[in-house]
Amino acid sequence: MQDIIIIGAGIIGSTVFYELTKQPVSVTILEKNLDAGLEVTGHNSAIIHSGIDPTDGTLKAKYNILAVPIYEAYCKELETPYKRIGAYVVAKHPDELDHLYELQSRALKRNVPVELLTRDVALQNEPYLSDSIVGALDMPTTAIIQPTHLSQQAIKKGVKNGGVAKFDTKVLKIIKANNHFEVHTNKGVFESRLVVNASGLYASEIEQMVSKPSFNLHYRRGEYLVLSDQASYVTSRIFYPVPSPLGKGVLFVPTIDGKFLIGPNALDVKTIEDNIVTEAGIHEVKDKILKMMKNIPFQYEINTFSGLRPRVDSDDFILSESPYVKHFFNFVGIESPGISSAPAIAYDMVHSLLIPSLNSLE
């Protein structure tokens, strides 16, 4: 019998696993794929956002802000790359300037360093921005990581600390016994006193193995195209448009391995099987980036991919015990800024929720 079973080795399950292995508890993580971080965690922009975007009072804001100052040291501890490359939020029309001022004042309140740039200064620094831009907000603390590698390192180091990781192990059924759970998989039955549901896009399926639904999960697709490192002369920064209610918009993002991502768009889809790249989606992405930039070397396109955002009705993370089943925890609805928030979520969930819950059983 383990103290805790975590279902899902995305960035959330893996970092919670690693944090738990530093505590005097037994923990097993079950992952249906052959390695960690291959689903939502492997299909995104990989940005550590500065923390000025999420709305006040949300868990998204709380954990993004808490994680930014510790992220570099956390990556060092996990021996995974982290690069603080900075970003510009770019206003394309005069009516977007108000939004830049709003972001600037939110940054001030949250102690995030930013600087408002005139059009001329922004263009001088970044000549591939469109001539029609009207200003930009410089966010020097924005960074990039490799989320799949970070998750794999968290598992590797957690296993060194004594945790157990089982890959190619799909959870098929969960039985709640008197004071423990039986987790049935294709590789046998595992028992634990607590269960953490960190299964990303499959979170409803896992919850409904133990209870009626406590949340509705929706999927929002984002498509990208990838440019090779031959485009490296364009910039070393991230460019964001001014955000809209649908999200952060189509970005230009350098990657840790020297490539560039252009995307994502945002389309609500019905099923996980809708996680595909479409011609229309890539067309939309190209169209939108050309409103913010010019002379993009699309001839260096080498790939496309898509990812699905797991969203819940509250538009915020769910990080809590199930309202229906004691000692069953849902860490779900983790869309952006999930990557940016992961180390802070892991620390807080372990120390404020999971360890106290285990102690209450003793």
Ligand SMILES: Cc1cc2nc3c(=O)[nH]c(=O)nc-3n(C[C@H](O)[C@H](O)[C@H](O)COP(=O)(O)OP(=O)(O)OC[C@H]3O[C@@H](n4cnc5c(N)ncnc54)[C@H](O)[C@@H]3O)c2cc1C
């Ligand atoms: C287009 C897009 C762009 C994004 N950009 C950013 C960004 O720039 N910055 C940022 O901070 N965030 C970003 N995000 C959000 C971020 O990617 C997610 O918040 C994060 O990856 C969610 O991680 P997770 O661990 O919850 O889910 P996942 O990574 O999906 O992990 C869940 C794991 O559970 C496993 N699993 C599922 N069912 C079972 C089962 N039955 N048995 C065993 N294992 C199971 C899956 O195989 C998977 O490995 C973006 C997301 C998208 C889609």
